[in-house]
Amino acid sequence: MKNVGLEVEPLIAVLSGDGIGPEVVEQGLRVLEAVGDRFGWRYRSETGIIGGAAIDACGSALPDEALRLARRADAIYFGAVGGPKWDDSRAAVRPEQGILKLRKTLDLYANLRPVRVFPALLSQSVLKEEIVRGTDMIVVRELTGGLYFGKPSRRWETSRGWRAVDTLAYSEPEIERVLRAGFELARGRRKKLTSVDKANVLTTGRFWREVATRVGQDYPDVELQHILVDAAAMYLMRRPSSFDVIVTENVFGDILTDEAAVLAGSMGMLPSASLGAAKNRAGGVRGLYEPIHGTALYTPEVVGTGRANPIAAILSAALMLRHSFALPEAAAAVETAVEAVLDEGYRTPDVAGAAGAGAGAEAVAIRIVTTAEIGRLVAERVAQIRITEPAAA
Numbered sequence: 001m002k003n004v005g006l007e008v009e010p011l012i013a014v015l016s017g018d019g020i021g022p023e024v025v026e027q028g029l030r031v032l033e034a035v036g037d038r039f040g041w042r043y044r045s046e047t048g049i050i051g052g053a054a055i056d057a058c059g060s061a062l063p064d065e066a067l068r069l070a071r072r073a074d075a076i077y078f079g080a081v082g083g084p085k086w087d088d089s090r091a092a093v094r095p096e097q098g099i100l101k102l103r104k105t106l107d108l109y110a111n112l113r114p115v116r117v118f119p120a121l122l123s124q125s126v127l128k129e130e131i132v133r134g135t136d137m138i139v140v141r142e143l144t145g146g147l148y149f150g151k152p153s154r155r156w157e158t159s160r161g162w163r164a165v166d167t168l169a170y171s172e173p174e175i176e177r178v179l180r181a182g183f184e185l186a187r188g189r190r191k192k193l194t195s196v197d198k199a200n201v202l203t204t205g206r207f208w209r210e211v212a213t214r215v216g217q218d219y220p221d222v223e224l225q226h227i228l229v230d231a232a233a234m235y236l237m238r239r240p241s242s243f244d245v246i247v248t249e250n251v252f253g254d255i256l257t258d259e260a261a262v263l264a265g266s267m268g269m270l271p272s273a274s275l276g277a278a279k280n281r282a283g284g285v286r287g288l289y290e291p292i293h294g295t296a297l298y299t300p301e302v303v304g305t306g307r308a309n310p311i312a313a314i315l316s317a318a319l320m321l322r323h324s325f326a327l328p329e330a331a332a333a334v335e336t337a338v339e340a341v342l343d344e345g346y347r348t349p350d351v352a353g354a355a356g357a358g359a360g361a362e363a364v365a366i367r368i369v370t371t372a373e374i375g376r377l378v379a380e381r382v383a384q385i386r387i388t389e390p391a392a393a
């Protein structure tokens with residue numbers, strides 16, 4: 001696992017952005033440092049600006065320098081962008097353009113959003129425990145096409161008033177590659193893939209379904225199921241534990257994963273990995289790692305108060321270790337450490353509802369702690385993790 005012999009230490013580009021971005025990313029970096037110490041893993045990090053902070057500093061949501069840093073990096077660690085300060089619907093420059101441009105330019109087409117319910121947080125969902133128990137799925141959201149990027153996308157004035165248009169467009173290779181990413185994941189899991197579309201209404205939906213069926217023939221060991229997106233929204237609440245891997249269009253995936261966050265108890269729990277085809281110098285895939293919550297989860301008054309949940313950011317760092325640095329044991333160590341800290345009763349306020357420590361487990365005293373305290377505790381547990389040496393050959 002040691003990479004001490006490497007000529008160049010791998011580079012992490014840190015783009016923490018706006019709002020609670022910087023404070024949750026700080027805790028993720030702290031956990032990565034603990035991983036470095038425990039596993040003898042060396043890396044470098046460089047920071048750049050993005051989003052509203054970058055607009056304020058230089059008028060662009062993704063300055064060239066930040067883009068160059070991202071291109072040079074083996075992995076990108078991203079916080080969140082946006083906020084009321086930049087919320088002008090007519091503005092030509094918007095913070096969100098920063099992250100959208102990064103995803104697009106680096107061709108990070110497969111956005112993995114694992115949705116797992118930690119046993120200690122079973123009681124935190126607004127849904128009944130017996131519904132959420134056992135939920136463990138990965139939503140693969142197509143990230144560089146569809147409604148987010150189709151052209152034309154504009155507004156214009158006509159003799160009968162203003163009009164606006166966005167375009168939902170996909171090419172066959174775009175659909176195929178994200179489905180392949182999903183099928184490959186499903187192979188290493190419970191071998192079920194649910195392709196979500198709107199085939200009863202949209203031409204792109206029927207096309208998506210056709211491509212999914214064709215690609216599925218290459219994966220006879222994976223059970224393929226097609227579901228319409230409206231029904232998928234309902235089944236996510238009714239039988240979440242039945243899903244393994246879900247693959248879907250950009251906007252559908254954006255909406256369904258906010259909905260899925262209800263299962264995990266809080267948006268503050270869900271990490272993500274955005275991957276492309278490009279390999280890095282560290283034996284993995286170049287990827288961008290970010291909590292799914294964005295800045296919208298917490299109102300500006302929460303920023304800096306220590307109430308934000310850093311777990312989504314910390315679990316995103318675990319995904320980075322797994323996908324960009326090929327360190328599955330280190331990734332698992334971080335996930336185990338998060339679970340341990342939750343089992344011990346430590347919580348940020350978003351997951352500290354009245355219901356107690358969760359079913360089954362002995363009642364544990366709930367301790368509400370700060371963002372930094374969660375980071376410190378997880379880092380401490382990582383430092384104590386036992387590493388199993390591979391058996392001698």
Ligand code: IPM
Nearest residue numbers: 081082096099100254292294
């Ligand atoms: C997400 C966010 C972003 C998106 C915003 C901040 C542009 O909602 O990552 O889900 O819509 O993709």
Ligand code: MG
Nearest residue numbers: 254255258292
């Ligand atoms: Mg979203």
